[in-house]
Amino acid sequence: MAASSRSLAFWQRVAPRVPFCARERTRTCASVSRLQSSPLSGIHSRSTPIANAVLVKTQCRYKSSSVGSTSSAPVETEDNVLRVGRVKIPNIWLRDNCQCSTCFHADTKQRLHDTFQIPHNLRIRSSESDGKTTAIEWSDGHRSRYDHSVLRQAAAPFKERAIIRQGLAEEPVYWGSEIASSPPKVPHDAPNAMRKILENIRNYGFTYITNVPFHSPTPTEEILTSIAGFLRLTHYGGFYVFTSDLASADTAYTNIALEAHTDTTYFSEPAGLQAFHLLSHTDGEGGASLLVDGFKCALDLKSQDPEAYRILSEVNVHAHASGNKGISIQPFRGFPVFSHDPATGQLLQVRWNSSDRAGIELPIAETPKWYAAARKYNALLKKKRNEYWEQLTPGNILLFDNWRVLHGRSAFTGKRTICGAYVSRDDWVSRWKIERWGDEAAGRAIAAS
Numbered sequence: 001m002a003a004s005s006r007s008l009a010f011w012q013r014v015a016p017r018v019p020f021c022a023r024e025r026t027r028t029c030a031s032v033s034r035l036q037s038s039p040l041s042g043i044h045s046r047s048t049p050i051a052n053a054v055l056v057k058t059q060c061r062y063k064s065s066s067v068g069s070t071s072s073a074p075v076e077t078e079d080n081v082l083r084v085g086r087v088k089i090p091n092i093w094l095r096d097n098c099q100c101s102t103c104f105h106a107d108t109k110q111r112l113h114d115t116f117q118i119p120h121n122l123r124i125r126s127s128e129s130d131g132k133t134t135a136i137e138w139s140d141g142h143r144s145r146y147d148h149s150v151l152r153q154a155a156a157p158f159k160e161r162a163i164i165r166q167g168l169a170e171e172p173v174y175w176g177s178e179i180a181s182s183p184p185k186v187p188h189d190a191p192n193a194m195r196k197i198l199e200n201i202r203n204y205g206f207t208y209i210t211n212v213p214f215h216s217p218t219p220t221e222e223i224l225t226s227i228a229g230f231l232r233l234t235h236y237g238g239f240y241v242f243t244s245d246l247a248s249a250d251t252a253y254t255n256i257a258l259e260a261h262t263d264t265t266y267f268s269e270p271a272g273l274q275a276f277h278l279l280s281h282t283d284g285e286g287g288a289s290l291l292v293d294g295f296k297c298a299l300d301l302k303s304q305d306p307e308a309y310r311i312l313s314e315v316n317v318h319a320h321a322s323g324n325k326g327i328s329i330q331p332f333r334g335f336p337v338f339s340h341d342p343a344t345g346q347l348l349q350v351r352w353n354s355s356d357r358a359g360i361e362l363p364i365a366e367t368p369k370w371y372a373a374a375r376k377y378n379a380l381l382k383k384k385r386n387e388y389w390e391q392l393t394p395g396n397i398l399l400f401d402n403w404r405v406l407h408g409r410s411a412f413t414g415k416r417t418i419c420g421a422y423v424s425r426d427d428w429v430s431r432w433k434i435e436r437w438g439d440e441a442a443g444r445a446i447a448a449s
């Protein structure tokens with residue numbers, strides 16, 4: 001099983017049994033009108049101890065198991081209870097997360113023991129701390145040793161625990177048209193280029209990769225493939241090289257202007273990274289690229305109209321890809337325009353593609369509420385101060401986070417050759433986590449995140 005899905009499944013198992021603080025809503029007329037009449041009712045909106053890790057604060061389904069930061073909290077054991085600061089760590093959790101070689105495979109980072117063979121009434125027989133680790137002898141005779149940094153992370157608020165798990169931006173920059181004066185760039189052959197590329201993606205949502213040879217598409221394909229070791233395949237293929245030529249029959253579909261949108265809303269998991277490299281443009285002009293920071297506009301909407309933000313965060317929308325013969329793709333469920341981490345309330349994904357939109361998951365008579373909210377977000381996306389326009393040039397790959405940044409382009413004439421590809425979200429975030437925190441820290445964080 002992939003590490004990322006394993007860590008999520010693991011997190012779900014160890015999440016404290018605290019009742020949901022946001023009532024599950026069914027999509028009835030009554031619930032929608034209640035939703036409209038009482039913004040933020042029944043939903044916690046909390047500040048975070050690590051302010052710069054927050055993308056967009058919205059709603060949280062769980063109460064945190066801890067109070068405040070635990071980064072330097074003492075680890076103490078007394079009367080059959082281990083505590084980090086004031087947070088009690090249950091014996092079943094400790095024993096289930098024993099890191100000894102019988103219980104845990106150091107190389108694969110996988111659990112080896114049978115969780116359900118652990119006695120339900122397991123007790124601490126004795127314990128000893130050396131200041132950095134605590135050794136425990138259990139009532140069933142098993143011996144464990146726990147690194148205090150792991151215990152502190154296990155006791156930390158969800159927002160702290162999410163940073164490495166999700167590879168969150170530590171210094172996010174929300175931008176508008178002014179980014180044109182100094183867009184993030186990394187020469188592809190710079191030292192530590194991959195780390196800088198992905199750091200830009202995390203902080204800005206996009207980057208240019210410069211100094212890329214453009215005599216053929218191959219160097220671009222190699223650079224994009226090197227992010228995760230492979231590219232995302234879709235029904236269109238993987239790496240593509242696309243030439244639009246006025247002489248060809250499909251011109252009408254290939255040189256028209258495209259409004260800012262995110263790609264592949266019709267997949268259960270939309271493409272993570274997307275890349276464009278303009279290899280050549282001859283006998284014509286136009287075709288400037290448009291980028292819009294979807295998170296920045298979401299923040300603007302949230303401050304201007306919390307109710308509209310909430311509707312776009314709660315009402316699921318369906319999408320489809322049906323234009324190719326033999327293809328009828330739809331996500332396994334509807335998703336809202338704004339998707340958040342249910343544990344932390346952080347905005348993680350914007351889905352915005354009016355062309356591919358299918359049903360709105362509201363009783364049909366209620367759909368004007370969604371349209372009204374979407375109209376407000378659309379107006380923000382189209383404000384001049386939020387639009388970053390750039391003419392792509394050969395030698396520079398534009399790489400962006402399709403879960404955050406919307407893209408479009410102006411109409412153009414002439415013959416353009418563009419190449420590009422997708423990289424899935426889990427795969428590029430995995431590479432980023434390793435580049436940023438290293439294998440060991442990323443692996444150590446899994447049990448407690």
Ligand SMILES: [Zn+2]
Nearest residue numbers: 098100102103
């Ligand atoms: Zn063990």
